[in-house]
Amino acid sequence: MQCPKCNSNNVNTQIVQTEGKTKKHGNGIGGNLNNAARGLTAMCTLGMSNLVWKKSKGNEKTSFKNETMCVCQNCGHSWKL
Numbered sequence: 001m002q003c004p005k006c007n008s009n010n011v012n013t014q015i016v017q018t019e020g021k022t023k024k025h026g027n028g029i030g031g032n033l034n035n036a037a038r039g040l041t042a043m044c045t046l047g048m049s050n051l052v053w054k055k056s057k058g059n060e061k062t063s064f065k066n067e068t069m070c071v072c073q074n075c076g077h078s079w080k081l
Contacts, residue, residue, distance in 0.1 A: 003072035010073040019065040031056035
């Protein structure tokens with residue numbers, strides 16, 4: 001592989017993370033019912049049940065986009081492959 005700027009063969013290739021997106025999904029019916037039951041139980045036990053029973057927060061999924069980048073070791077020019 002040659003550098004398009006200086007035509008050198010001293011080129012390094014790397015895979016670089018360029019983007020990351022996080023999608024957040026809600027609790028659904030089961031999670032909302034769990035949170036309602038948790039609130040009712042907390043009222044009856046004066047909040048002591050909240051020390052043990054945690055709130056449902058939903059799900060998150062993160063996806064990343066990778067790109068291959070080339071860097072010339074002589075002139076420092078970088079480009080996408």
